[in-house]
Amino acid sequence: MSKPASLDVTGIGNAIVDIIAKSDDAFLINNAITKGGMTLIDAAAATTLYGAMGPGIETSGGSAANTIAGVAGLGGKAAFIGKVQKDQLGEVFAHDLRALGVQYDTPASTSESPTGRCLVLVTPDAQRSMSTFLGAGQELHPRDVDPATIAAAQITYLEGYLWDPPHAKDAFRKAMDVAHQAGRQVAMSLSDAFCVERYRDEFLHLVAGNIDILFANETEIMSLYQAETFDEALQAVRGKCAVAALTRSEKGCVIVAGDEVHVIEAVKPAQLIDTTGAGDLFAAGFLFGLTHGRNVAASARIGALAASEVIAHLGPRPQSDLKALLKKSGL
């Protein structure tokens, strides 16, 4: 790999293609799918569920990859690290990132595992319930983390979901160390309340000592601190990391940055169709803002704007020109 140019954000996450179908609540119940959550499934279960699902649309996904796509869509310089197979879905995944100008050089898998996929069921309330077969994403390894791609980025962004595959958490830790040694910042998303349940002690340790910028939604941060109210979790996270961005859906977000606490409105979407990618795009806008000289409050407003775009249509990646949207909003 040639030495990369200076980057705003490098993201690391599970490389996933989303298969999105509409569903009713009964289908979720009949198939034992946890509403609003992300459940890991194996290849056989993925095949069975896919067979039972209605017609869908396919789109590149993956939490950190969505964020990186958003950063690039806003005009930022971004890179992604994550593992696909040399198959059709893998080609789609790589194409979609590179078409946005994202640097994506992770060597493809050498195993038999196909590219990972997430079966996303969207209920009429716009809630999404995800069943993920990680596939080749399972094989992400520390050797896939190119130190130059990390050191070149102002912020390295890591998803909590990396705790699921066997070696990915080591890749996470390697990236974190390289970034800090290069004097860069490390951001992390808690990903999902069930993910927090699985790895709470390790996440608590990370948040208290290693992470500079934390992203969490209301249920995730409450799960992390086993808090009964949002405010209890808010008090718990203060002082733990330099910046915590706590998202609350239509209630907006709260940003804690040292002594500062900001309470920022959500941006009402043109229509509410599918909440998939809301948190990912908030993170994109926030990271874009921070890496472009905006303060945390202004960055959060960009995050809210980007999130409002992605929830107004099916799928986890922007479908509008985010740069134009940003300009129009005066942000």
Next chain:
Amino acid sequence: MSKPASLDVTGIGNAIVDIIAKSDDAFLINNAITKGGMTLIDAAAATTLYGAMGPGIETSGGSAANTIAGVAGLGGKAAFIGKVQKDQLGEVFAHDLRALGVQYDTPASTSESPTGRCLVLVTPDAQRSMSTFLGAGQELHPRDVDPATIAAAQITYLEGYLWDPPHAKDAFRKAMDVAHQAGRQVAMSLSDAFCVERYRDEFLHLVAGNIDILFANETEIMSLYQAETFDEALQAVRGKCAVAALTRSEKGCVIVAGDEVHVIEAVKPAQLIDTTGAGDLFAAGFLFGLTHGRNVAASARIGALAASEVIAHLGPRPQSDLKALLKKSGL
């Protein structure tokens, strides 16, 4: 006046009886009534509007008086200072406070002015629009402020509306001075965004130097600091007074207390009927909490609970047993 026993809260405000009727938006437009606001009207306008209104219900009201009724309803020891006439509505007003155990000794008016009334029009969206004829309330004078009733209370609570009558602001200032000289705290409500417009400079001065506990809703605090966003107003009020309780309707409230910032949920009402008194009852719960050893976060939860009771029915005063509600909620 005999020396009062030790009190939790003494409130001072315009003594008002509310006349509440349902209305549609067209009626507000046809009668040039500012939706959601409080407009001062004279006796003639009150008569005309009352003639045009549909059938109503009468209930004791007045912002600070509602708060004091709430404090008493929660089990607190409270007093009220405000001016009525010796007429039927004045009797109703005094009766309703005393029936709750509130100490109410303000001498009645010696003029011809009848007891003040507020014509409240409630639209189907539960919003209330108020047209107030102050009547005898106009005559509140510093001599009505009994120093012992102020000095005996842990907190003296003053409504911003006191800036409207000619001598009431002097009564406000006298009460503030007596309270502070007695080592007590002074709380103030900004009352209404239009009230803030009328007296912004004086309110800014009060908040920055004289008030210990500030109550404001989102539009009021944004009006005070001429802020474009809630967050801008939030940053502006930090450090200005010991405690600022900023209410945001269904978005809950934000409490700023020195370095602490708390974000507290609203309590969903059984049904949303009439928002009249929501801010007043929030203040009641918050002040009850503070004067009963609760911290600001727990006090805000009591405030949210009391507000949820009053918006579930027509009228600005609780209709349920607030003490029982508090117990049931584990607060």
